[in-house]
Amino acid sequence: MHQMSEDSFDRLPDPLILVIFNSVADIKTLIRCRAVSKRFNSLVPQAETLVLKVDRVISTDSDGSFFLSFLKSIFRSLHHIISPKSLPIQPRPHNSPTQILRGFDRIRNLEIELPGGDLCLEKGAVLKWKAEFGKRLKSCVIMGYRGLGEGEELDFGGDMDGGLKVRVVWTISALIAASARHYLLRELIREHRELERLVLRDRDGEGTVVMDREALRECRDGEGEEEQEEEAVEPGERDKSRTKVPAVQMRMRHEPLLELEGCGVRMGGATLVVVTPIKDGRKTGTEEAGLVCDAFEGMFGEAARTLLKTRTYLLEMNSF
Numbered sequence: 001m002h003q004m005s006e007d008s009f010d011r012l013p014d015p016l017i018l019v020i021f022n023s024v025a026d027i028k029t030l031i032r033c034r035a036v037s038k039r040f041n042s043l044v045p046q047a048e049t050l051v052l053k054v055d056r057v058i059s060t061d062s063d064g065s066f067f068l069s070f071l072k073s074i075f076r077s078l079h080h081i082i083s084p085k086s087l088p089i090q091p092r093p094h095n096s097p098t099q100i101l102r103g104f105d106r107i108r109n110l111e112i113e114l115p116g117g118d119l120c121l122e123k124g125a126v127l128k129w130k131a132e133f134g135k136r137l138k139s140c141v142i143m144g145y146r147g148l149g150e151g152e153e154l155d156f157g158g159d160m161d162g163g164l165k166v167r168v169v170w171t172i173s174a175l176i177a178a179s180a181r182h183y184l185l186r187e188l189i190r191e192h193r194e195l196e197r198l199v200l201r202d203r204d205g206e207g208t209v210v211m212d213r214e215a216l217r218e219c220r221d222g223e224g225e226e227e228q229e230e231e232a233v234e235p236g237e238r239d240k241s242r243t244k245v246p247a248v249q250m251r252m253r254h255e256p257l258l259e260l261e262g263c264g265v266r267m268g269g270a271t272l273v274v275v276t277p278i279k280d281g282r283k284t285g286t287e288e289a290g291l292v293c294d295a296f297e298g299m300f301g302e303a304a305r306t307l308l309k310t311r312t313y314l315l316e317m318n319s320f
Contacts, residue, residue: 117206131178134215135222141295180242301317
């Protein structure tokens with residue numbers, strides 16, 4: 001009778017339960033698991049793969065800070081399932097992903113998902129970007145268009161000549177969004193030194209920031225240098241809401257009307273921009289193609305690969 005009444009789940013070894021927790025990944029679910037039993041409560045903090053999803057964005061208040069609003073939204077979205085017994089966290093003046101993740105000891109792979117993108121574009125325009133960071137920007141691939149259609153219903157004519165300024169604005173907007181997202185990860189990177197991969201994306205699939213093991217180590221090693229650089233800047237000139245974007249070169253490709261054979265649609269005003277720091281030197285064709293192919297899938301991936309074969313416009317931009 002004793003054997004029959006024994007919970008079969010208790011026979012599973014701890015490493016196997018941790019494999020299950022790593023497959024679950026969702027932080028809200030794992031926090032709930034801590035309340036199941038003392039054993040679960042002790043094992044959940046050892047999970048190595050986590051996904052933190054933000055439910056909603058709280059409108060900005062008097063400080064006008066996207067950074068603080070984002071942090072408040074994370075805390076409020078999780079507040080109803082966090083209790084002192086299940087996940088003891090000391091209150092702080094500004095709640096952050098670092099505070100929420102402080103109950104986890106061995107994070108190696110972390111993904112943070114925002115509820116929506118940051119960019120406000122003209123009606124009908126769509127933009128996607130992927131940025132890789134270390135201490136600073138390593139690369140950013142941007143893909144956008146101004147309309148989709150079939151048959152002959154799209155005709156943007158000489159769109160590049162009249163829309164170059166718009167596309168530069170697209171690029172700057174994407175870089176600002178990427179650098180703001182990178183900035184808010186700094187404290188988290190500093191505290192979780194076992195991190196090997198960090199991804200910050202939005203649910204709409206607009207933008208993604210990626211950092212691998214080498215980039216994370218570079219970011220930690222460069223902390224002292226960053227502080228010295230910030231002290232050297234006049235207080236009125238500092239932008240404490242994002243990481244500074246270095247001087248970059250932008251390799252831009254454009255087609256007023258792009259035929260996509262794979263999905264059978266026509267993309268109007270299709271534009272691909274590959275951004276890299278000037279000090280890193282110009283990328284080879286193979287390196288640039290690798291960045292583009294890793295950045296997008298589906299329709300955007302097909303469009304980006306097609307644009308790689310078209311004429312390139314080279315622009316340079318100072319740091320900002």
